[in-house]
Amino acid sequence: MEHPQSDSAPATPVAPVPAAATMRAIVQDAYGDADGLRLEQIAVPLVGPDDVLIEVCAAGVHIGDWHVMTGQPYLMRLMGFGFRGPKAHVRGMDVAGTVKTVGAKVTQFHAGDEVFGACDGAFAEYATARVEKLAAKPAGLTFVQAAAIPTSGCTALQALRDTGKITAGQRVLIIGASGGVGLFAVQIAKALGAEVTGVCSGAKVDLVRSVGADHVIDYTDTDITTSGQRYDLVLDMGGDRTLSQLRRCLTPRGTLVLVGGEGGGRLIGGAMVRSLRAVALSPFVKQSLRMVLGTTRSEDLQALAALIDSGKISLVIDRSYPLDEAADAIRHLHTGRPRGKLVITI
Numbered sequence: 345m346e347h348p349q350s351d352s353a354p355a356t357p358v359a360p361v362p363a364a365a366t367m368r369a370i371v372q373d374a375y376g377d378a379d380g381l382r383l384e385q386i387a388v389p390l391v392g393p394d395d396v397l398i399e400v401c402a403a404g405v406h407i408g409d410w411h412v413m414t415g416q417p418y419l420m421r422l423m424g425f426g427f428r429g430p431k432a433h434v435r436g437m438d439v440a441g442t443v444k445t446v447g448a449k450v451t452q453f454h455a456g457d458e459v460f461g462a463c464d465g466a467f468a469e470y471a472t473a474r475v476e477k478l479a480a481k482p483a484g485l486t487f488v489q490a491a492a493i494p495t496s497g498c499t500a501l502q503a504l505r506d507t508g509k510i511t512a513g514q515r516v517l518i519i520g521a522s523g524g525v526g527l528f529a530v531q532i533a534k535a536l537g538a539e540v541t542g543v544c545s546g547a548k549v550d551l552v553r554s555v556g557a558d559h560v561i562d563y564t565d566t567d568i569t570t571s572g573q574r575y576d577l578v579l580d581m582g583g584d585r586t587l588s589q590l591r592r593c594l595t596p597r598g599t600l601v602l603v604g605g606e607g608g609g610r611l612i613g614g615a616m617v618r619s620l621r622a623v624a625l626s627p628f629v630k631q632s633l634r635m636v637l638g639t640t641r642s643e644d645l646q647a648l649a650a651l652i653d654s655g656k657i658s659l660v661i662d663r664s665y666p667l668d669e670a671a672d673a674i675r676h677l678h679t680g681r682p683r684g685k686l687v688i689t690i
């Protein structure tokens with residue numbers, strides 16, 4: 345897994361809540377599966393001096409919501425998500441909506457602005473967010489489309505541009521190309537001039553090709569680690585291949601960027617162990633082995649919006665769910681192998 349986005353600060357009650365005093369929200373008391381999620385009427389959150397209160401129109405769903413819901417791998421509980429149960433009562437992180445009110449120190453946004461980004465508790469009618477995690481919603485996008493972007497889009501951008509140092513003309517392999525992060529990664533890598541090979545299951549080869557991959561490999565019938573193909577940059581988001589298997593896909597001085605993967609133990613998570621091993625090994629080998637801890641931030645949301653505006657990224661939405669079916673959305677995400685992003689509409 346490897347999900348970083350636990351950076352919620354406690355809200356300070358400085359601004360009055362202008363909306364209804366209560367709201368509908370998807371809440372959870374204890375770690376567990378989606379059956380433990382409930383739709384409840386709870387208090388509208390208080391907005392801190394550096395935050396904004398958003399009237400949520402749509403909330404994106406990603407695999408991090410499943411991790412926070414289940415508290416797995418257990419390492420997350422030590423990372424600030426809550427030891428015995430989820431610290432944040434309301435699920436959801438990715439948001440698109442309208443600013444309802446702003447904290448006393450906020451100058452960047454005003455009531456009525458349409459925004460998207462990361463927030464605390466997106467599966468609700470209202471949510472608070474820090475300004476550095478928001479950007480203006482591109483006018484050409486619906487709220488549903490905008491809510492599909494934040495975590496997956498920012499992670500893909502940071503993995504390729506900041507960690508992978510991608511350059512035009514490189515041969516790039518994207519493992520997990522049909523997933524939430526992968527569909528962004530394929531398109532961003534193409535926009536940055538790379539020759540892109542995507543790896544996914546056979547049922548989604550057409551999807552990955554449709555977003556612009558030059559080549560697509562079905563991992564169910566081809567072992568990418570023994571095919572003899574070598575890539576300058578490999579982004580890994582799917583499966584549980586070992587470090588040595590992944591290194592076989594790289595050129596002698598190639599770069600491996602470990603984003604995630606769902607294999608491995610409940611305690612720490614196989615992907616995290618492998619990433620830490622990669623970072624420790626990297627100084628001793630010619631290849632560069634790196635890991636990503638993505639974060640949602642304004643400037644990257646703006647960069648993604650620009651790529652979308654210029655037609656270089658198109659958004660792939662599998663389907664949207666009403667708020668009271670948020671549990672079904674998370675179930676579908678975890679086991680239903682969606683073709684694109686899932687979004688909850690409020």
Ligand SMILES: NC(=O)c1ccc[n+]([C@@H]2O[C@H](COP(=O)([O-])OP(=O)(O)OC[C@H]3O[C@@H](n4cnc5c(N)ncnc54)[C@H](OP(=O)(O)O)[C@@H]3O)[C@@H](O)[C@H]2O)c1
Pocket residue numbers: 345346347348406407408495496499519520521522523524525526543544545546548563581582583584602603604605606615636637638639677681
């Ligand atoms: N480091 C970070 O900051 C960060 C941020 C976001 C996400 N993540 C992690 O990155 C991973 C991907 O996230 P996501 O939201 O894109 O998840 P996702 O939407 O569930 O996508 C998973 C992808 O993995 C592919 N896959 C599954 N088994 C595979 C295999 N054996 N070989 C190759 N590909 C395989 C899937 O392909 P098919 O569906 O076609 O089988 C799909 O494309 C997750 O582990 C997540 O926790 C990390």
